[in-house]
Amino acid sequence: xxxxxxxxxxxxxxxxxxxxxxxxxxxxxxxxxxxxxxxxxxxxxxxxxxxxxxxxxxxxxxxxxxxxxxxxxxxxxxxxxxxxxxxxxxxxxxxxxxx
Amino acid sequence: xxxxxxxxxxxxxxxxxxxxxxxxxxxxxxxxxxxxxxxxxxxxxxxxxxxxxxxxxxxxxxxxxxxxxxxxxxxxxxxxxxxxxxxxxxxxxxxxxxxxxxxxxxxxxxxxxxxxxxxxxxxxxxxxxxxxxxxxxxxxxxxxxxxxxxxxxxxxxxxxxxxxxxxxxxxx
Numbered sequence: 422x423x424x425x426x427x428x429x430x431x432x433x434x435x436x437x438x439x440x441x442x443x444x445x446x447x448x449x450x451x452x453x454x455x456x457x458x459x460x461x462x463x464x465x466x467x468x469x470x471x472x473x474x475x476x477x478x479x480x481x482x483x484x485x486x487x488x489x490x491x492x493x494x495x496x497x498x499x500x501x502x503x504x505x506x507x508x509x510x511x512x513x514x515x516x517x518x519x520x
Numbered sequence: 521x522x523x524x525x526x527x528x529x530x531x532x533x534x535x536x537x538x539x540x541x542x543x544x545x546x547x548x549x550x551x552x553x554x555x556x557x558x559x560x561x562x563x564x565x566x567x568x569x570x571x572x573x574x575x576x577x578x579x580x581x582x583x584x585x586x587x588x589x590x591x592x593x594x595x596x597x598x599x600x601x602x603x604x605x606x607x608x609x610x611x612x613x614x615x616x617x618x619x620x621x622x623x624x625x626x627x628x629x630x631x632x633x634x635x636x637x638x639x640x641x642x643x644x645x646x647x648x649x650x651x652x653x654x655x656x657x658x659x660x661x662x663x664x665x666x667x668x669x670x671x672x673x674x675x676x677x678x679x680x681x682x683x684x685x686x687x688x689x690x691x692x
Contacts, residue, residue, distance in 0.1 A: 423633055425572070428535045430629035432542055434622040439546030441618035447596055448551055451558050454589065455542050458565045461581075465572045476656055479574050480665050483657070486577075486584050487672050491679035493589045497596040498683035504600040 425466040433459035446500045450493060457489045531571055538564035551597050559590045576653045 432455055439452025461482040468478025537560065544557035562585040569578035661669050 423637060424531065424535075425568070426629075426633050428538065428568070430626065430633070431539060433629075434626050435539070435542040435546055437625060438618045438622050441621060442546065442615050445551055447593060447600070448546075448554060451545055451554055451593060454558065454585070455545060455561065458562060458585075461577075462565060462568055462572075465569055465574045465577060468574070469572045476653075476660060479577055479653075479657065480660055480668075482574070482577055483580060484668055484672055486580055488675060490584050490589055491675050493592055494679045494683045495686070497592055498686040500596055501599060501687050 422466065422470045425462060429459040429462040429466070432456075432462065446503065447497070450496045450500070453496075454489065454493065457485060461485055531568070534564050534567045534571070537561075538568070552594070555590060555593045555597060558593065559586055562586050562590065574653065576657050 436452045436455030436459060439455065440449050443449045443452060464478045464482045464485070468476060468482075541557040541561040541564065545554050545561060548554050548557065562581065566578040566581040566586070569575075569581060
């Protein structure tokens with residue numbers, strides 16, 4: 422049980438590291454997927470090892486997967502749009518939303 | 521029940537695969553290689569799901585993540601970054617801050633797990649999970665989780681429309 426939690430924690434930390442250090446927007450999105458997966462591992466682990474009524478944790482994980490898919494779609498569409506407008510997808514190229 | 525808590529060899533192999541490929545995802549220079557390692561990492565997570573007797577989730581993971589999201593990533597990489605040019609700097613200069621954040625996070629997680637272990641929330645023998653995973657999930661989706669199910673379908677529709685609108689050439 423603890424091993425699964427540690428695995429999920431380390432995977433989440435790796436994803437966090439990626440999100441902070443990447444300059445490429447697609448790289449950030451991929452790191453985000455890692456973090457989603459870490460959260461899912463946690464949910465499924467608790468669903469298996471902690472007494473509960475049925476499969477609530479797994480249902481939660483399924484919804485997370487679906488929402489992550491939607492997020493990836495929208496994110497990559499935005500990436501395409503940004504690329505079309507700025508000719509590049511590095512995060513420090515477009516600081517237009519910063520003030 | 522106690523022997524279930526001890527993960528076996530498969531778990532260790534899978535975790536090593538997941539962690540190494542995860543590190544590759546966040547550290548490699550070539551974004552295309554990162555996507556390939558992301559696929560490997562997500563497949564490993566699917567294996568972990570099977571170990572945790574979540575077979576349906578493992579199948580969904582393979583279909584959605586490895587099948588759809590990874591292909592989407594590869595498409596976006598092909599469409600945006602000019603792979604030929606190696607001059608692109610992939611990371612910013614925040615590695616120190618990132619390591620610090622991760623260490624703080626890891627310490628927090630460590631204390632969380634320690635506290636939970638001392639509280640022994642999982643030492644009670646849990647009742648066995650339903651053997652027919654898919655059947656139970658389908659029933660739950662249509663009864664207890666009816667509303668989230670519908671909401672998530674609306675989210676998917678919104679995401680689809682949004683992606684089409686965003687990626688369209690020019691507003692007509």
